[in-house]
Amino acid sequence: MSERPVVEIRGVTKTFARGNVTALENIELELHPGEFVSLIGPSGCGKSTLLRVVGDLTPPTSGTVTINGKPARQAREDGDYGIVFQDSVLFDWRTVAKNIALPLEMLGWDREKRKARTEEMLDLVELRNFADHHPWQLSGGMQQRVSIARALSFEPALLLMDEPFGALDEMTRERLNLELLSIWEKLGSTVVFVTHSISEAVFLSTRVVVMSPRPGRIAGMVPIDLPFPRTVETREDPRFFELVTQVRELLRKRGEHLLPEEAAELL
């Protein structure tokens, strides 16, 4: 984990409502190639905002974001990252295959290459048989898999994910966690993963970044030393529970100003 960081976040501050709401305050964070980093925290801690600042979907009020040595804006224009939202945001009028091929079309790939890559991705998320279906014919979990396939289709070095499994039931979620990890290991991407779920964060990541709200700050980090590949058994490992507790404690302590409802939100 030595080489230069993939993502460098330096002194990023983001305010809204003419300075009255501070979503992010002075965030300093580095991500190294191949890391799987989760951002976790109660509502209002700015984790989604931070993700969007990294993706240049919203500008920081101050501070810089560098991706692969380039400013975030350049990285976006060069297609250096893929993004997955909580809603799959698929295009109703395109088939599954064409949805996956969307970024490839944007990047100007020719038809042959697009077709080949789309088929690879379909296999990766095991949706080969649904290539010609339309999104509304698919379940929520399947739609999300298409969304992931789309985000990875052009093999970006960086993957940004904003609570991608938030709208799914627990069993589908756990299954998709496993799939995501296997894809990640195969492609070697760096992942920034925003989530509400402590167990998900611990299960997936190499490092969990805990954030606290009002103003949005990094409260602490927990390195996750669980071995790879992670399986269903990993969730029953004592070390897993220890780490989950560590994260939970960090959330509770640093989030002293949490309201009871918000504390209850965290698993």
Added chain:
Amino acid sequence: MRRAGLVAAVVLVLAGLWELYRWIWTSAGWTWPFVVDNTSMPHISTILKAFGQPTQVNQPTLINLLLHKALFTGREAVVGFALGAAVGFLLGIVLVHSRLLQRGFLPYIVASQTVPILAVAPMVVVWVNPKLPTGLQGWGAVAVIASYLTFFPVTINTLRGLSSADPRALELMRTYAASRWSVLWKLRVPASLPYVFAALKLAATASVVGAIIGELPSGLQSGLGGAIINFNQYYSFEPQELWATNIVAAALGILFFVCVVGTEKLVVRRAPENAG
């Protein structure tokens, strides 16, 4: 207040465009799409002046005349609107309770609008008039014609609106063992209001159009339709009179529309999705 200003601005812009178009076309002598002269496009000022003048010697002024006619047509439109809206609403209520009836009758309800009302109007007039009490004759038949154009959008939208009730809310009503009647009035009808109002906005215009169209074959002189036919005959001599009539007809249509919008704001206190 800002709305009124915006409307005034639009009217001024339109008047300006009119004169500009006129000026450009007459100076350049273009004949496409049509020849521009004092007959085909009278000056705005000519039209406005015509309002204040009588059409014939010792007759009331044009504006006076037109307002009376507008009132006459307006009455037909209001009655037609009320009739058509009531029928449409009832039809919607009946249809929402039976898929079978929907499949049986909807195609004809849709097809009914492809029948050119103008062609049917004379027959309706001949058929309906004798059945009406004397006071209602003449304009009553026109109201019926107006209602023909009105009932369609109201039916379709009422049906859609009543069907749009959240299925989970319907289930909730089931747990209360609610009767069809309560479900209708407590759930479906409130859910349908945005749709119904969208239709009423269309219906408002349709009723005015229907009233004017209905007057044409009826030979009724007292309404705007009659005025249009009359002034059309004199168009080459006094084009501004026909234009003035059209302006009044347009104002009538817009007035109806605005009334419905106003009523909607009172009744449904949030903006509906499917306006227009």
Added chain:
Amino acid sequence: MTRRIREWAPALVVFVLVIAVWEGSIAAFHIQQFLLPRPSDIVKTFWTARHTLWPAGWYTFKEALGGFFIGSGLGVLAATIIGRFRNFGTAIMPIAIAANAVPIIAFAPIFGAWFGEVSPHSKSAIAAVLCFLPVMVNTLRGLQSADPRQIELMRSYAASELEIWRRVRVPTALPFLFTALKVASVLAMIGAIVGEYFGGAFNALGVLINSDATIFDFVTAWAGILVASLLGLALYGAVVATERAVVRWAPDTRDA
């Protein structure tokens, strides 16, 4: 296949019933023939007078078709242009909707004065004006209702405005456009026929129906109305068929 039959059977039944009742009650109650002729007579005349009626229908249909395409085309164009300027679009919407409240029909004689009372162009003009507003308003609304998250996704791909337009706004607007075209298709034919009331070629359908009604030949008038109605339905059907072909993704949001 059976689903199709089940869908259309009730309508068919209603049709047969109504025709039967109509035919029957005229005979039974001796309803004045000249007001409401028997369906059998109407159909007979529809066939026997076809050499006059059908070409007349076609003539009027062409007027309507011309107006339909011109009006809808301009409507789409206007919506596209206005759609580029977001604020202008929102400001214009209420005005456009109010403008729709103007009874265009009243302008029929003026169009006659402009384009020639007898000429088909004046009728096409009415049809065009009738089609323009619904198409413009609905297409504009469709263009404006693009999912903001989809647009954000496109921005993450550094898409240009034009690409966002092509790949998101236009496909989103298509269902709206077709709804409007369905309305316009019916309006076009009606507009043409109403226009003909104020004067038209002697071989135009509206004129024919009118003159038949005037001489109390209601049977032929009704046969003419049948022709008009069928043609209006044909255009409507064509729009529906095109919609099915183009908008293949809508999961049954089909309504009248």
